[in-house]
Amino acid sequence: MVVPGASAGGIRDWEPCPDDAGNLVCPTGTTGVPYSIKFRAVEEPPCRPGDDTWHIINDAPPTGLTLAQDGTLSGTPTQAGTFGFWVEMRLPDIVGVCNGTADTTQERFVITINQGAPVAPSLPRLIIGPESVSPGTVGTPYMAAMTANLPDAKSWSIVAGTLPAGLTLGTSDGVISGSPAGRGSYSFTVQATIADGRSDTKALTLEVRKRLVLASAGALETRVARTEVGIAFDGGLFATGGFGAYTWSVDGDLPPGLELDADGSINGRPELAGTYRFTVSVTDAESRRATYPARIIVAERLRIARTILKPGKVGFFLSRKVATLGGVRPTTTKVKRGPLPRGIFFDRLAGIFVGTPTKAGTWKIRVEVIDSLGAKSVATIVLVVRAK
Numbered sequence: 001m002v003v004p005g006a007s008a009g010g011i012r013d014w015e016p017c018p019d020d021a022g023n024l025v026c027p028t029g030t031t032g033v034p035y036s037i038k039f040r041a042v043e044e045p046p047c048r049p050g051d052d053t054w055h056i057i058n059d060a061p062p063t064g065l066t067l068a069q070d071g072t073l074s075g076t077p078t079q080a081g082t083f084g085f086w087v088e089m090r091l092p093d094i095v096g097v098c099n100g101t102a103d104t105t106q107e108r109f110v111i112t113i114n115q116g117a118p119v120a121p122s123l124p125r126l127i128i129g130p131e132s133v134s135p136g137t138v139g140t141p142y143m144a145a146m147t148a149n150l151p152d153a154k155s156w157s158i159v160a161g162t163l164p165a166g167l168t169l170g171t172s173d174g175v176i177s178g179s180p181a182g183r184g185s186y187s188f189t190v191q192a193t194i195a196d197g198r199s200d201t202k203a204l205t206l207e208v209r210k211r212l213v214l215a216s217a218g219a220l221e222t223r224v225a226r227t228e229v230g231i232a233f234d235g236g237l238f239a240t241g242g243f244g245a246y247t248w249s250v251d252g253d254l255p256p257g258l259e260l261d262a263d264g265s266i267n268g269r270p271e272l273a274g275t276y277r278f279t280v281s282v283t284d285a286e287s288r289r290a291t292y293p294a295r296i297i298v299a300e301r302l303r304i305a306r307t308i309l310k311p312g313k314v315g316f317f318l319s320r321k322v323a324t325l326g327g328v329r330p331t332t333t334k335v336k337r338g339p340l341p342r343g344i345f346f347d348r349l350a351g352i353f354v355g356t357p358t359k360a361g362t363w364k365i366r367v368e369v370i371d372s373l374g375a376k377s378v379a380t381i382v383l384v385v386r387a388k
Helices: none
Strands: 023-025 035-038 053-059 065-067 072-075 081-091 103-114 142-145 154-161 167-169 175-178 184-194 199-209 213-216 224-228 237-240 247-252 258-260 266-268 274-283 289-299 318-321 332-337 344-347 352-355 361-370 376-386
Touching: 053 065, 154 167, 213 289, 237 274, 247 258, 332 344
Parallel strands: 023 103, 224 289
Antiparallel strands: 035 072, 053 081, 065 072, 081 103, 142 175, 154 184, 167 175, 184 199, 213 237, 247 274, 258 266, 274 289, 318 352, 332 361, 344 352, 361 376
């Protein structure tokens, strides 16, 4: 066994560090600069090369350096100064080699580390976003703001692909804005650059959809629908454009007996006369919304108001109208069963008995009134003609 500072079997000059008054002085290093040396014994090397191992047994080498068992001291120094430390080389006990005797030897090494030039702090990486942008709508104002992790002023540009026609990218604020002119899928790459040269890019795709539009068919085609109590109503609405499934809703009051179905149609049979104002809305899967304000006027059910007409006189002109209530104009009236007084005929479009009666008497006439919705009212009308 060899104590620190002694030599054993002539193993004393450990390259590459020359002796200096009892210490082995190694080449100097510099902070921040990679350093590497390999210790080895030049006098009476190990009996079998590769069997020796190297270990630090006291104190420590310069901060940032480590010793491998093959004798290599390496790393990047991080602290200036002079460092002294003890290294031990160990020879194993190998039967039949070196007389089968284990041995060690130790030496003290000194390494001076000079202060290197200050290392400029690394600047943070520029990262821009977002990862995706929301879809747009043809002819509708659009805005999407690019984001960045650093507040430094940036120059923004499109370096690949194209924006939809009608949209531009703000070169100083990174805001995509305008009104897209055409439907489609547009892929492009945005780049942001800081004055010191740092930059980042983001590949994006912007989907532009057709506008969501509501239209009507049937009774609601003119936005004002007329119907009457008890008559079947069909006021279908339909949507075009947008994206995905549609969701329908109504604000305001539908007439009792009518309801808005999941496909946008309004149907049923009104139960109460009145004027009802409401707005139908449709929303697509990307939150576009279109509205359709409308009004439904519900009339009372059609009926004949009077069944006994004002009497007439023989030889005098007579004009008597079949009066009705409710229903939806225009109406037509027809005589289902007569006969009529002589000299009187019936105007079915006007619903009037007209003429000059020539004979006195009482006539019971069965009439039917039909309105524009097909509602019918039937009654027996009594017409009396008196003598002069």
